Amino acid sequence: MSQFEEKGWVRLPKAFDPSGMAEALWHALRAHGMRPDDPMTWKQSGGQALADKWLTKFGKSGVFAGVANHEVDAALDQLLGDGWIEQSGRWGSPLVTFPTEGGWDVPTGGWHLDMPPANPLSAVRMFAYLSEVREHGGGTLIVEGSHRLATAYPGLHSRVVRNRLSELHPWFRELWQPVDVERRLPVLMDEGAHVRSVRVRVVELTGSPGDVVLWHPSLFHVGAPNASSQPRLMLTHTVLRRADSS
Numbered sequence: 001m002s003q004f005e006e007k008g009w010v011r012l013p014k015a016f017d018p019s020g021m022a023e024a025l026w027h028a029l030r031a032h033g034m035r036p037d038d039p040m041t042w043k044q045s046g047g048q049a050l051a052d053k054w055l056t057k058f059g060k061s062g063v064f065a066g067v068a069n070h071e072v073d074a075a076l077d078q079l080l081g082d083g084w085i086e087q088s089g090r091w092g093s094p095l096v097t098f099p100t101e102g103g104w105d106v107p108t109g110g111w112h113l114d115m116p117p118a119n120p121l122s123a124v125r126m127f128a129y130l131s132e133v134r135e136h137g138g139g140t141l142i143v144e145g146s147h148r149l150a151t152a153y154p155g156l157h158s159r160v161v162r163n164r165l166s167e168l169h170p171w172f173r174e175l176w177q178p179v180d181v182e183r184r185l186p187v188l189m190d191e192g193a194h195v196r197s198v199r200v201r202v203v204e205l206t207g208s209p210g211d212v213v214l215w216h217p218s219l220f221h222v223g224a225p226n227a228s229s230q231p232r233l234m235l236t237h238t239v240l241r242r243a244d245s246s
């Protein structure tokens with residue numbers, strides 16, 4: 001079993017040349033009053049990524065098209081065969097989270113799947129890193145392995161799958177309705193659990209400029225607080241399996 005099949009994600013280190021991309025993003029942020037050297041101008045968004053329409057539009061303007069190179073294409077071929085669409089040109093929506101003062105934790109709410117479980121794999125989700133995203137620096141949290149449990153609930157949406165998994169195992173209840181506040185983080189992030197023979201664990205997707213993470217659209221995930229001193233700058237994008245692809 002490949003890492004993607006087993007854990008639901010795989011990193012392509014230094015997959016693209018990030019030169020100039022963070023600067024281009026800052027150029028766009030500057031036009032909306034945010035400056036890299038002035039934290040007073042950094043917009044707060046409840047600890048979550050900025051969700052402004054202009055930012056999404058800017059991301060799809062083609063300025064980040066260089067992420068879609070041969071290395072990333074080849075990795076997508078391996079996962080989806082050669083029948084996929086939407087990779088080139090329009091990469092990708094910026095994920096910008098500015099530092100918050102509230103400290104870092106594993107959120108209880110907001111965990112979701114991006115697509116209902118489907119077989120064969122209907123899409124691949126991607127993150128591309130434009131800044132250094134270190135531990136507790138706003139990297140997305142995933143429940144590694146959860147895509148394999150989610151396949152038992154084809155076509156169902158996040159809330160329903162969440163309820164079913166909570167009924168299935170106390171580890172998921174601790175994630176979403178915590179009781180043991182002191183031990184919650186080690187239980188979720190270090191110990192994990194075996195559920196129906198699948199190892200699950202909360203993993204923080206950190207990364208360096210140029211890294212790409214490919215991940216399963218039915219992996220439980222959530223945005224995390226940025227407790228570092230630096231803004232998190234990433235991109236996200238989806239490629240879809242072509243309907244006529246085997």
Ligand SMILES: O=C(O)CCC(=O)C(=O)O
Nearest residue numbers: 049095140222223224236
């Ligand atoms: O801001 C984040 O890290 C969460 C991103 C997310 O939920 C998504 O891209 O589907």
